[in-house]
Amino acid sequence: MAMAELSTPKTTSPFLNSSSRLRLSSKLHLSDHFRHLLLPPLPTTPNSKISCSVSQNQAPVAVQENGLAKTRKECYGVFCLTYDLKAEEQTKSWKKLINIAVSGAAGMISNHLLFKLASGAVFGPDQPIALKLLGSERSIQALEGVAMELEDSLFPLLREVDIGTDPYEVFQDVEWAILIGAKPRGPGMERADLLDINGQIFAEQGKALNKVASPDVKVLVVGNPCNTNALICLKNAPNIPAKNFHALTRLDENRAKCQLALKAGVFYDKVSNMTIWGNHSTTQVPDFLNARINGLPVKEVITDHKWLEEGFTESVQKRGGLLIQKWGRSSAASTAVSIVDAIKSLVTPTPEGDWFSTGVYTDGNPYGIEEGLVFSMPCRSKGDGDYELVKDVEIDDYLRKRIAKSEAELLAEKRCVAHLTGEGIAYCDLGPVDTMLPGEV
Numbered sequence: 201m202a203m204a205e206l207s208t209p210k211t212t213s214p215f216l217n218s219s220s221r222l223r224l225s226s227k228l229h230l231s232d233h234f235r236h237l238l239l240p241p242l243p244t245t246p247n248s249k250i251s252c253s254v255s256q257n258q259a260p261v262a263v264q265e266n267g268l269a270k271t272r273k274e275c276y277g278v279f280c281l282t283y284d285l286k287a288e289e290q291t292k293s294w295k296k297l298i299n300i301a302v303s304g305a306a307g308m309i310s311n312h313l314l315f316k317l318a319s320g321a322v323f324g325p326d327q328p329i330a331l332k333l334l335g336s337e338r339s340i341q342a343l344e345g346v347a348m349e350l351e352d353s354l355f356p357l358l359r360e361v362d363i364g365t366d367p368y369e370v371f372q373d374v375e376w377a378i379l380i381g382a383k384p385r386g387p388g389m390e391r392a393d394l395l396d397i398n399g400q401i402f403a404e405q406g407k408a409l410n411k412v413a414s415p416d417v418k419v420l421v422v423g424n425p426c427n428t429n430a431l432i433c434l435k436n437a438p439n440i441p442a443k444n445f446h447a448l449t450r451l452d453e454n455r456a457k458c459q460l461a462l463k464a465g466v467f468y469d470k471v472s473n474m475t476i477w478g479n480h481s482t483t484q485v486p487d488f489l490n491a492r493i494n495g496l497p498v499k500e501v502i503t504d505h506k507w508l509e510e511g512f513t514e515s516v517q518k519r520g521g522l523l524i525q526k527w528g529r530s531s532a533a534s535t536a537v538s539i540v541d542a543i544k545s546l547v548t549p550t551p552e553g554d555w556f557s558t559g560v561y562t563d564g565n566p567y568g569i570e571e572g573l574v575f576s577m578p579c580r581s582k583g584d585g586d587y588e589l590v591k592d593v594e595i596d597d598y599l600r601k602r603i604a605k606s607e608a609e610l611l612a613e614k615r616c617v618a619h620l621t622g623e624g625i626a627y628c629d630l631g632p633v634d635t636m637l638p639g640e641v
């Protein structure tokens with residue numbers, strides 16, 4: 201299908217029937233889904249564009265410059281309009297637009313996350329964003345629905361929404377990539393099969409990021425098993441610093457803070473310095489040795505040390521599973537909140553003396569964790585999107601033994617995906633017990 205250029209808006213409101221302004225390129229292979237929506241192309245002339253000017257009390261006014269519609273390929277509905285940002289800059293001091301890719305964008309977690317991103321809750325009230333939503337043939341209709349809801353939400357900071365099924369197009373120039381889409385483990389499916397199926401997804405997306413994303417893109421892998429998926433992704437993206445890849449363990453940190461607050465009878469903002477060590481699985485180690493409540497070591501505030509070692513630890517490790525039993529599906533809203541927290545921790549300076557947990561590449565770590573893994577550790581940030589490992593956290597025998605177990609599990613996962621990381625022939629010897637996702641218990 202040739203590029204379909206649809207109507208040239210001439211109205212004072214941009215909020216027309218979105219389908220009338222849908223533009224698609226043949227590269228997206230979406231023609232079957234959208235052909236019924238397309239209208240005949242308007243006459244255009246070379247070197248012209250559509251733009252839209254906005255004043256504070258007036259809806260954006262579509263204007264056409266020299267008669268040619270924009271050439272951006274996957275934009276959705278109202279987001280296909282180009283706004284005259286210069287006019288707005290007179291009244292608003294907005295930062296330069298950033299491009300954010302989200303995969304699995306039609307899924308449950310994304311349904312919460314996208315609206316937080318668009319509201320400014322993540323990158324701030326002066327940061328305009330473009331959302332690049334990656335879906336598949338199976339989800340493209342749903343993705344269109346998501347884009348419609350984003351349109352109808354009238355978020356001032358949301359300047360573009362593009363949807364597509366090809367990561368090489370969707371990831372073009374993105375500065376952030378939040379990779380959520382992954383196949384859920386079904387009944388009877390071997391863990392090794394899940395690693396392989398999802399690994400293929402993350403290998404492909406790593407290659408695409410490597411080729412077309414901003415060279416300093418920050419990548420947050422959420423889709424499970426997220427540590428090993430992040431490892432696969434970074435190994436397939438050699439042009440992007442390995443340090444830029446994260447596996448989401450912030451949900452585990454938040455869960456741990458909540459449990460400690462509950463036991464201590466304090467509000468959860470009093471809990472700090474919470475490390476999750478290791479894998480986002482039931483071998484993860486929530487570190488009560490170094491965490492603090494009201495600035496005091498947890499063990500001084502909670503004297504029931506048996507509970508800390510057993511009850512607390514297990515409740516965090518198995519929280520995802522318990523939630524599935526109650527809710528019937530895996531955590532979506534709280535996961536989205538934890539993604540917000542994880543990104544905010546990278547774009548705002550870490551409070552003095554505190555840290556946060558994120559799954560990062562282990563090369564150069566001071567804790568003796570085997571290199572070449574993605575492992576959750578304590579980090580601090582200056583707020584520039586980058587981070588440093590916290591280097592002086594105490595590890596006692598209790599922690600060391602448990603951290604080693606999570607490390608062994610990640611090494612076993614790594615052996616299973618060697619064919620996807622360019623490290624030889626895969627050999628899978630995963631035990632059934634030590635390789636559970638939080639949601640599988």
Ligand SMILES: NC(=O)C1=CN([C@@H]2O[C@H](COP(=O)(O)OP(=O)(O)OC[C@H]3O[C@@H](n4cnc5c(N)ncnc54)[C@H](OP(=O)(O)O)[C@@H]3O)[C@@H](O)[C@H]2O)C=CC1
Nearest residue numbers: 304307308309335336339381382383422423424448451535
């Ligand atoms: N790290 C963490 O803390 C947490 C991680 N998770 C993980 O996040 C991921 C997404 O969760 P959630 O949004 O609730 O899941 P959903 O099932 O709602 O959405 C997942 C999306 O994954 C995509 N997907 C990719 N490949 C496949 C496939 N082969 N089969 C089916 N779907 C596929 C689908 O989108 P499309 O068709 O567009 O590709 C689907 O929309 C899961 O892997 C889950 O385990 C969940 C909670 C916490």
Ligand SMILES: O=C([O-])CC(=O)C(=O)O
Nearest residue numbers: 520530531637638639640
């Ligand atoms: O296993 C899942 O999909 C859910 C999960 O990660 C969690 O709740 O921590």
